[in-house]
Amino acid sequence: MARIAYILLCHKEPEHVIDQARRLVAAGDFVSIHYDARAPKAEFAALKAALAEEPNVCFARRRVKCGWGEWTLVRATLSALEAAVGAFPRATHFYMLSGDCMPIKSAAYAHEFLDERERDFIESVDFHTSGWIKTGIKEERLVYRHFFNERAQKRLFYASLGLQERFGLKRAIPDGLRIMIGSQWWCLRRRTVERLLEFLRQRRDIIRFFSTTWIPDETFFQTLVRHLVPEEEIEPSTLTFLMFSDYGMPIQFYNDHYDLLLAQDALFARKISPEAEDLRARLGALYADPRTRFDISGEGKRLHGFLTSRGRIGRRFASRFWEKESTLGRERELMIVVCKKWHVAKRLLERVRQVTNMPTVNYLFNEESTPLPDMGGIERQMDKRTRHCRALMRMLFDHFETDRLAICIDPGSLDLLHDFFSDRARTRLLEIECSFSDAYLAGHARRIGLAGATTPEAALARLLPSLRQDILYETDRIRDAEFPDHSIMRQTQTVAENAAALAEFLAVSPQTAHEIAATDYLFAD
Incomplete structure (x- = not known):
């Protein structure tokens, strides 16, 4: 039977992380946690203390200060992944999650789903021809070296990029790699993960290359899995349900999205609003309940788009986030x-x-x-x-x-x-x-x-x-x-x-x- 080691990347709300980890291991699965080194030390200490008695929970050996778009996100993932491989020899799959993710299927459903499909689940499409990147720089992500964060150090980021373009400092893609791109939320089989980690030990040039690309969490695993695993063993999609607004930002799910989420052909959903306490409680109970039956319709994106285009006040879902009643978030x-x-x-x-x-x-x-x-x-x-x-x-x-x-x-x-x-x-x-x-x-x-x-x-x-x-x-x-x-x-x-x-x-x-x-x-x- 499939047993899942969840690779949990999180940076805030340790009480939610504790609840999430306990819920997942209670169903017989495992959790490896990386808690952002930018978070207060007291939060991390409280997290470790609360989960100290959980044998199916481990922590990344090294905490990394993570920044959006940086190699640090991949390094944190690898650290948690290596810890999980060593700590949980009975894990058959490794599933990438964030602190904002919640299960939308039961553990029994997830295990049966993976048992029936001998595949790796990772969105992975051609970087150059797929049109996956809608805005911003594209080829420049790869062929130039990025030492600054575009969000936090915008002037330095573009000054560095401009200098490299001016002096023709392009670099080559590592030998044998076809660069792929896709969502960072994947589920990989154990043999794929072990093969990937061994490959990285042999090819240090891969680490050197990706560590100075921009937004490598969208290309690193997506490229290497395609390089190491036969195409027929890869399902090029994610098992995590997520949607984006017209403005390109992740859509958050609220209390009245419960039925919508359960009907999707996915195992988890992202992002669950911190304010949706009832939704979090119901989804948490769902994961441990083997009796729940699921009618999969997969109409979430179409239905959500239909209703929001007509104004959602008084309809099935919460009001549009740009309406007057929208909020910045109680915790902010x-x-x-x-x-x-x-x-x-x-x-x-x-x-x-x-x-x-x-x-x-x-x-x-x-x-x-x-x-x-x-x-x-x-x-x-x-x-x-x-x-x-x-x-x-x-x-x-x-x-x-x-x-x-x-x-x-x-x-x-x-x-x-x-x-x-x-x-x-x-x-x-x-x-x-x-x-x-x-x-x-x-x-x-x-x-x-x-x-x-x-x-x-x-x-x-x-x-x-x-x-x-x-x-x-x-x-x-x-x-x-x-x-x-x-x-x-x-x-x-x-x-x-x-x-x-x-x-x-x-x-x-x-x-x-x-x-x-x-x-x-x-x-x-």
């Missing part, structure tokens, strides 16, 4: 910096990102040129960003794979502040109060088109009091709104006073806040 924290001097707020957020590694985005609702990732078009027009502000923010949380995100907003965007503070997410506000000299206000008047290069000084002098009053009016409106979690930094305050406000806003230590507040050029014009 949105930190908003409001400042009339945009360069001051940008400098502050850059220091926050450098010191805390928290993702930050500048004036995305006020400045058209703000760099944003490709999200299917919603990011290209300012009116779309504002109209679907919560959808955009939710997609950014997903893009950065974070539960904490900091942004800048102009003080005049009071409606946006009210919208975000009415969300279920925890929203914090930091107001930066700056000093405005007449020279600065005159330059501001020219930047926003109220004055030109030839505007007489007398006309400017009459304009400046109105501008100063308008800035004060925006500040008064924000304070009159009495938003909770509202902190204030002032140009006239000491570093220690501003550090206290920052510590409260960011929920960081006083030492970390002081390091940020002490930036000597922060308020310079």
Whole structure:
């Protein structure tokens, strides 16, 4: 009978990981866990302690700091895979999962399904001809070396790529490999995994090549399995049910998706919303119940598309995620910096990102040129960003794979502040109060088109009091709104006073806040 060793990659919510591992091993299967080294040590210690008495649970020998699109994701997977092969000699299959995955079939169904099919299940199509990559760079992922993360180090990423293109520094694909691409969620037989690990021990050039490709988790296993296993023994699809929105982001499943998920021709589903507690409980109980019978229709993607195209309010599923009622997620924290001097707020957020590694985005609702990732078009027009502000923010949380995100907003965007503070997410506000000299206000008047290069000084002098009053009016409106979690930094305050406000806003230590507040050029014009 098939016995599955689940390779579980996770980076947060250790209590859910504990529940997930216990549920899977209770049915006679195994779990090998890699818990992201970026997560707090205390979380990992609690996870190990809770599962210490579970003989069918092991942990990757080495924790890796994982980054989206990086080789680190493959390295973490290999570490957990090697641990599972050594710890569980009775495992017949190895199934890749994330902390967001849940079973949509029982263990009995999964075991019988795999017993009847002597195959490896891995989506694997030709990299160059399949059209699998819809946007962004394609061949450049492979033929150039990538040492920087496109999300966290965008300028360095593209500068490095540009230099290599300019000087013709292309490299060859390793001998004998036909590069394939597909979903990272696979299920492989034991002999395939053992053959793959032995192949890597013999061909270190394979590791060197893929470790500097971009998004190797979509190509590494997909290529090597095709290289090592006869085509007739490969099912080029994933056993994990997942869907993507029109904006290219993973669709989350909620409590009322239970029947839909059970009807799909898959063993697991991704992503289950953290808020869907009832769905998680029902799917958890399902895995241990051998009596459940499944009527497979496989109509999930068609039905979901049909209903969402007509508006889902009051229908079978939850309302569209871009409707007014959508939420950023109860477990998330949105930190908003409001400042009339945009360069001051940008400098502050850059220091926050450098010191805390928290993702930050500048004036995305006020400045058209703000760099944003490709999200299917919603990011290209300012009116779309504002109209679907919560959808955009939710997609950014997903893009950065974070539960904490900091942004800048102009003080005049009071409606946006009210919208975000009415969300279920925890929203914090930091107001930066700056000093405005007449020279600065005159330059501001020219930047926003109220004055030109030839505007007489007398006309400017009459304009400046109105501008100063308008800035004060925006500040008064924000304070009159009495938003909770509202902190204030002032140009006239000491570093220690501003550090206290920052510590409260960011929920960081006083030492970390002081390091940020002490930036000597922060308020310079």
